Amino acid sequence: MSTSEGRAAGRGDRTRYTQLLDHAGRTTVALRAAPGGAAARPWGSGVLIAPGWVLTCAHVLAASDGRRRDTGPDGVFGVTFDGRVVPARLAYDLSRPDPAAGPAAARADLALVQLLDPETDHPCAWLSDQPATLLEDAYIFRGHDASGAVTEGDDGADTGRRGERVVPEAGAVGDPQEGGCEPEPGGGRGARGRAEHTAPAGPRAPAPPVDHFIAVRFGARDARGLQFGSDVRVSPGASGGPLLDCDRGEVVGIVKGRHQQDHVGLAVPVTALRGLGPEHLVAGAEGLGPDPYHALMSLHDRWHWAGQDLGRTDGLTWFDAQHMIMAGRGRLWGVQERLQALDLLARLPAPRDPLVVEAAVGEVLERGDRPGAWLLRTWRDGHGALYQGSDPYTELRAFVHYLRIVAQLTADEVRDAPGDEAAAVREQAARLAEFVQAKAVVLQPQDRRRIGPVRRRPRSVLVEFEPLFYDEGGQELFNWSVSEGYGQGQWLRVDVQESAGGVPFEQAREQVLRRLGGRLLRADGDAGPNARVRLEVAVPEGRWDTAAGQWEVAASTRRTARLRPVGPGRAVILRDQGRREQVDPAWLRRWQGLAAARELQALRIPPRPGADARSGSAEAIWQLLETAGEGALPALCHTVADGFGRDAVGVALDTGFPAGLWPAHGHGEERDCDAGCEEFHRGVRELLQGSGGVARLPELVRQLRAKAAEAAEEGTHWARDLVLLYDDPEDPIPPLFTDRPQMSPR
Known part of the structure; x- marks a missing residue:
């Protein structure tokens, strides 16, 4: 590419990032004294991340001496955005120690602020679902002045510059020719002007200028948090504002301040929100229920998906800006796939155990260890652990595989549960499975085969005897099969004995029993700790006296294992071999x-x-x-x-x-x-x-x-x-088997 072509490309990039920074500016708020009170400088910044919720640093809500800010009755203070001040209250404080966890428990300089008017209309920023470990270029918010506009200091925020107005000089943010999101030459206020945008319906203040943001070089991540350039002075009013990755168009951190010793800028990674729990709820606050992190991120992801609804008049969205940035990069799993996937995941219940998420990610990445040095708590977090960098196909395959596992695990959890709530979960799991199927069509055949039989939690093992005909001596002959069952008519045949002539019933039963012990033990292991799957035996008319509960099978996988009766240790039921597929x-x-x-x-x-x-x-x-x-x-x-x-x-x-x-x-x-x-x-x-x-x-x-x-x-x-006899018509036995293992349709 020639120099002129490079400059033209740079100007095109700046146009795309201008739209992103405009959205980021509209989602960055100022925290200040309660509405109606005496005018005062803002305490710091925050980011609107879900309907009615603001993320900030916990220290923003404390004065320089560590005491709580001077708030109104019931702890009410003000949040300023769109030219208005709305009442709010602290709801969660992640910097507080958890008494049950002890003093060594991890804490984060984060807080969640709840807007007190649930009808307040506002935009939301996009929080990254992946850890920020390999980023280079980013933006931080400058801060607010006394009117809540921009860059006026106050008395805190780890900067050591109490009350000082900080405006970086031209060129102080690094080489403007490096990276894809550098500021215009000069870097001062007004260098970019204002970004044009379509405002949502209703009265709106003018869009904040994009020079509310300073380009920084993202350095590293350590125990203190995310680090960015030491040549950038962080205004106290910037504390609690966003650290924006301009390459992906995401908020990856919340600005904390500037380290006093080595002077690097610090931000709390947004993944630290994964530590949010009910123990962080402040006394008197309503909260988000027993799993606040899952609830908060579900609100976030569903809000962004709803922003793309047909007929909306709110103008361009954060997703539109991301899509503009990522266009032309050749990603098979782009921002549109991510947007829909995270919305579908947000509609599912939280995983029953975080280890389930880690196991799913480990299976997809084909390694048994933890996928990283960060906690994975929700399905969203698992999604964020799968980005593969420069290989679009590998990345697509990983996401398809992971989401298929999630859909199946979720369906398994409620497969036998009664009631409307369980039915709704099954419906959402089916929607996710349909989405996965649509995205899997471009995978190579070998990958579709590998991902197809997702390892699931079986509920039963079915032995089926299929009568063929009578031999010349009047003896009835049979073939047999063994299947694993997952409920609702879903079966996977795992063993088949099929021949043109068949064998007598007693011989077929003996063949089954020789293999059944190991098959039951394997199914128990897949079903979960201490599980005992049910044994189901489908027999034809005339074999209803089959005492399957008295069958004896191997008690272990040892070659010389003792035989034990199966009935006392697990549920055993008989099914009618004549009932299948079509339900009377x-x-x-x-x-x-x-x-x-x-x-x-x-x-x-x-x-x-x-x-x-x-x-x-x-x-x-x-x-x-x-x-x-x-x-x-x-x-x-x-x-x-x-x-x-x-x-x-x-x-x-x-x-x-x-x-x-x-x-x-x-x-x-x-x-x-x-x-x-x-x-x-x-x-x-x-x-x-x-x-x-x-x-x-x-x-x-x-x-x-x-x-x-x-x-x-x-x-x-x-x-x-x-x-x-226990024959559930909502879980009919599979169709007559063929010459190879197969999954039966519903």
Whole structure:
């Protein structure tokens, strides 16, 4: 590029940065005495970062002797912007020690100020989501004079220049030819003039001139904070104002002052806000709830996304200025992708544990260690840890992978939760997943394959036996598969045995059991600490007597591991292999009735003690089941392998019943019910009366099996071979399997 071309490019850059500095000026406020009080110099600066919230340095709200500023009743003071002074109050002070954490706990010279009028209309600055560690060029705010305009000193701010008016001389901010955001030659006030902009609707003061900002060289980051050029004098009125990275168009720090020994300028990184907690709430303030950092940044990110709504008349936004700066850089994950991604993340609940965020970032970056020397608390923070610098494709792949993990983790957290709130979370997780899918279309095939099967938290392992046909000897043959389940009809097949001829049922079961122990242990590990996923077994008609709770599987992954019965240690349920994909309305209606019932009732089949099987004709059973109440659950003491019991289960399934209880080794039609049957039905009644609903049945049956296996409680032996049919139509089993593992559609 020629010298003339370089100068032309520099003039173009300055035009773009002028718009950014105009927005930064309108979001920088002055903090001063309460509205209506005696006129006084501003105490310092602050930055509007979310609707009704100002970020500043905590020391700005203290006088030079360390005492709290002289405020009005209830601690009210003034915040000046757009030519007006509005009432505000200190809400959070991050510089205060946390008594519960001890004196060594980390503190930050930051405070959050709340505007007291929730209807106050104002712009907001953009806070960076990534740590400022490799920046070079930046701007700082000059400060305010007595009218709240610019550059008038006061009595604090670590500068050692109490009451001094500071105006940097021309050239004092470094070589004006270096970097992409240098000031105009001369660097003094008025060198840039005013930036033109479209004001929001309603009365507005003129836009502040862009020379409210001084270009500085960003140096380093250490324990004191972010450092910038020692040749820049920081006005006391600048304390609490923004440190603006002009390359990315973001606020990366809050100016603290000038170090008295080595004279470098210092700023608190905005990532220090990640330490914000409820313990920093000032007495009497309303606050942001139990997780104020997540709440604050959600307000911030959603506000910026809403600023791009169609039909708004507020003129150019901060995002527009960022987009102008970043245009033409060839980024695949640009400011528009970031804007939408952070809005979608802001609509999700906070992660249940910060370690989940670090684990997701570590998985994306393919390293198990922490992604950096900074705390990651929210999904937004994880997003900020993934910028890859000069490689646009690697950066895009990382963000797509991370957001896919977040969408799945969030959906998993509420997959079984009832209520409107959980449904709303599932909807937002689905929106994020759709956004990720749209951005993934440009990835290379191998990356789409790698990112596709995101490691998730399984809720169950499903063993399915698929009947094929009968051999010449009349023996039924089967194929089988094993899948991991994630709820709502989402399955991942992890093991398949498929052949043209199939194998007899007993042989298929033995093949499954040889591999099932290790598969269950792996699923337990993926599900989380101390988790025990549910075992689900889908069988065809005629195999409803399968006592899967008594199956014995390897207790560890050792080659010589002992075999242990699976039923006492984890929930085991039976599912109907004939129900899949298409949900019968009667099935769904019965399930919803059971879920809504305050109490479950055992529905004995045959209906009365002493009735023999002949009195329980198919038509009578059909009538009994069709007219049963919402909370009814069929209970049979007969064998369900054949005869009356098999017919009864078939009728129950055809009339929509999703759950039922029977012993694997019930009695046949050759004898009537006896005392053992009465004990069984009494036990089932007691189980259902105290169940608390159908959702708890699998775990309650597991507890019964455990007591029966250990003979820990008298009268529970009837539960040793208890079978629980539990067929959730909102989580149907997958379609018939093919010759390779696959994820089933909803």
